[in-house]
Amino acid sequence: MRTPVIAAAAGALALTLCLTACGTEKASGSGSAAGDTLTVGATPTPAGEVLTYIKNNLAKKAGLDLQITEFTDYVTPNTALQEGSLDANLFQHTPYLKDFNESKKTDLVPVTEVYLPAIGVYANKTKDVTELPAGATVAVPNDTTNEGRALQLLASKGVIGLKKGAGTTATPEDITSNPKKLVIKPLEPAQLPRALEDVDAAVINSNYALGAGLNPKKDAILLESPKDNPYNNVLAVKKGDEDDPRVKKLAKLLTSTEVKQFIEDKYKGSVLPVETS
Structure with missing residues (x-):
């Protein structure tokens, strides 16, 4: 039998419950008024580092209170997203996301491609x-x-x-x-x-x-080469949340010139920002 796919808050209580139940994760940041707060799950590197850069440098100006919850596996961030203790996550490519949906009966969707962490x-x-x-x-x-x-x-x-x-x-x-x-x-x-x-x-x-x-x-x-590569990592949400204004703000920041420059400077070719038209 094949091994199943492995891997990646509406309020403070939901986040607390997630952190209590998931021993492999940690959260960064402090809460603020509901409505502009977006809780995003991520693996520590590079997703967590990219999101932390956005939180520290870009999010406030964009009117977004970004909360980051880190995971060290590829399953829990999708489970938490499906169950609602996360608003979005960043750690996986689209083929993995599709396979996870099929095997776990979830309905998660990609919002935008962000970078390629080459295998x-x-x-x-x-x-x-x-x-x-x-x-x-x-x-x-x-x-x-x-x-x-x-x-x-x-x-x-x-x-x-x-x-x-x-x-x-x-x-x-x-x-x-x-x-x-x-x-x-x-x-x-x-x-x-x-x-x-x-x-x-x-x-x-x-x-x-x-x-x-x-x-x-x-x-x-x-x-692996980045040319025609299907494995770019994506910002993902639960189906129906693609047009959430907070998600749109984060998607815009993730594909901004500033974030692309951060990725190029920090990873020096080990992680490649996605080129968008």
């Missing part, structure tokens, strides 16, 4: 993915879309071959050629940086790589 292959002893030794163990994310994304990245360099038509939901069962007899080891995404000590290579999402002190642009031995 990459990391290894302690190998400098090129094509030089992985025979029988090497490669850890990959165990959620549906990021596992497929990891396999596609490996296939892009020919170290494995995938069945024709295998896309974002590719699985190890779709591998048609494996000349090095690599052992694919699915793990919970947050565990992947720690797993580098025990495996030959790991395919790690940039938010977890950055959180572990890795620099995707410098340390990854293979990094």
Whole structure:
């Protein structure tokens, strides 16, 4: 059986209950008058850092009291959004969001694309993915879309071959050629940086790589290209909230020139702002 997708306040009481129930999260900021307050869930890096920049530099001028609740997994921020203890979240790409909706019977929708945290292959002893030794163990994310994304990245360099038509939901069962007899080891995404000590290579999402002190642009031995990439991270809300004025304010700030410059300056190519027309 496939491992299910893993991953990311109407008032102060709802936020308190969320923080009590979810041991992996923390909140930043203080409340203000209801109506302009928007509670957004995020993984700490880069989403939490981008939102904190907006909170400290742009939100007040835009008339928005931004509250940030951080999560270290990919499931709780969507569950909290569906249940109403969050107004929005920022941590996931659209393929993951669609898969989550299908598997969890939720109705969450993307509002705007924000940035691409490129997924990459990391290894302690190998400098090129094509030089992985025979029988090497490669850890990959165990959620549906990021596992497929990891396999596609490996296939892009020919170290494995995938069945024709295998896309974002590719699985190890779709591998048609494996000349090095690599052992694919699915793990919970947050565990992947720690797993580098025990495996030959790991395919790690940039938010977890950055959180572990890795620099995707410098340390990854293979990094996916931003060209025609479907994995840009999105601001998401519960269906029906897309036109909420507070959400629209945040969406505008997330795609502003100031935020794009912040992303470029801070991440130096490890996270890429989305270009909008």
